[in-house]
Amino acid sequence: MTSSGPRTSTTIDGVAASGRSAALIGYLPVGFPTVPGSIDAMVELVRSGFDIVEVGMPYSDPGMDGPVIQRAAEKGLENGVRTKDVLTAVSAVAEAGGTAVVMSYWNLVLQYGLSAFARDLDSAGGAGIITPDLIPDEAADWISASDEYDLDRIFLAAPSSTPERIAKIVGSSRGFVYAASTMGVTGVRSEVDNHARDLVSRLKEAGAPRACVGLGVSTREQAAEVAEYADGVIVGSALVRALDADGVPGVASLAAELSEGCA
């Protein structure tokens, strides 16, 4: 018997139906600055108007992350964060009324066991997993495990993706497709790449029901710009930086600003 939480399709479609420009999606790594501290910050995101929380799992080798998230991950690991703490955070987000997805490098899910992780994520109330280093070509086992629990499979698309790959990504994803706005790692950027708009339209043409844009968004203006063409706006490093500098109140104030961008 499971207590399934909302899937991202329901959440994002609900945002659109309510007349808002885009869903607001925030990433924070569990265990930074501490496990309870990170959960407080995630719950605050939900209270401040974020629709979806990406619960990040710190990893020893975060090849897709820039310095801000790297440092937070290192700190989380020094504090002894474990994979099971992700599920605790997912439950807290779900209880606060938010939609929770896990963002994890693949080896951590693999070592937990795909079936076990899918089962435990579903019963914690999580919607699915964003997999930055798992492409659909390598995901056969994950596709069956996620089918069993009807979990979201959120693959990434990049500006460099060919039309064939875009089709494969769209065909394999469930929930939304994560459109990486730029060729690079996570981090705050002064401008969100023009590639993002083009990528979203390519994803839509290929039949993606929902495409959300991440990498580089940190201000209300950027959020508003992305919200014009994407179904969701993903913010990561800027939130981690705010949490590091000013704690949960820092997250709350940035979250309020970003919410106005996606009103």
Add this chain to the structure above:
Amino acid sequence: MTDLSQENGPYFGAFGGRFIPEALIPALDEIEETWRKSQVDPEFTDQLLDLQRNYIGRPSLLTEATRFAAHCGGARVFLKREDLNHTGSHKINNALAQALLAKRMGKTRLIAETGAGQHGVATATAAALLDMECVVYMGEEDTQRQALNVARMRLLGAKVNSVTNGTRTLKDAMNEAMRDWVANVERTHYVIGTVAGPHPFPAMVRSFQKVIGVEAREQILDQVGRLPDAICACVGGGSNAMGLFAAFLADTDVKIFGFEAGGEGIDSGHHAARFSGGRPGVLHGSATYILQDEDGQTQGSHSVSAGLDYPSVGPEHSYLHDSERVTYEPVVDEEAMEAFQLLSRTEGIIPAIESAHALAGAMRVGRELGPDAVLLVNLSGRGDKDMATAAKWFDYFDEGAVQI
């Protein structure tokens, strides 16, 4: 039986693959296509052959080590002298070939990760020769213990970036190189220095290193009149080993041994023996054996040799391990340093500490197989770079002496 020498990826049994961000997939596809085409393009193969002969110094010698053999149970021991290659190790075989491919793809910038610095030096050398920009990522711990190689790379015109995150060793240098690559992939080729990383790197790097085994097989047939009973190589990422092994996989009578860094001993937890203390997982783009904790967080490795100090291993080695075609054993720091000194004093050849692990393993294998056996050992590099470590280990520096 499957012909083990025909494994071309992307999978080696349950291992290999491309566990990498989507953004890099088109670049990997382009590399694979360019590599495959180059293999049947006489212009490329002639150019590479010319560089192998007239720049690297191939074929490298096969030297019989008679005095060292007395310590290997009296077996005949032959050393494949990759230490005599230009730049001092087998790494140049791969770096130069990949640099030529990069040129074909219109790239102007090479990046590389390096542990001991040999691959960094080889890539910097290729970049100098072919007039390309070069950036090398090296863990801070390694820039300190391999300071001489840092200076060599800078002299050759490369930029050396000291990596200060994570464990500050080879794996973190690889993470940093990946981050650079994804941001600059349009004009940059990432010269992975070993048979690890996402497909096509494991198969491609093996193909560029196979020259070691092909030459050695011919040379030993010529000098002894038969194939060796056993072949030995050290295994960090595993490119010198794969280069040697590839030519012998189908020779089922030839025993094949790979020697990993046992560090301070498997029980100490301070080692880099993936097949003794690791289990399958995914790291740096491929499924393979990894040193990791219960959750799958990568564990720090340890070895007296920077080049073997890596928590992962090339996926084809994982396949050869599980299929039992190759026997992998750990060699501890102490044994390796003993073999390092022994080869220096019996043969007048100073090996790289990495290669000394293969020599220590050969001493073990020779004693098991006895005096009728013929052993082939890959001497993957020379030990000049290791003088500071050796002098400290054996207390060779005079008190107060200053090494510049």
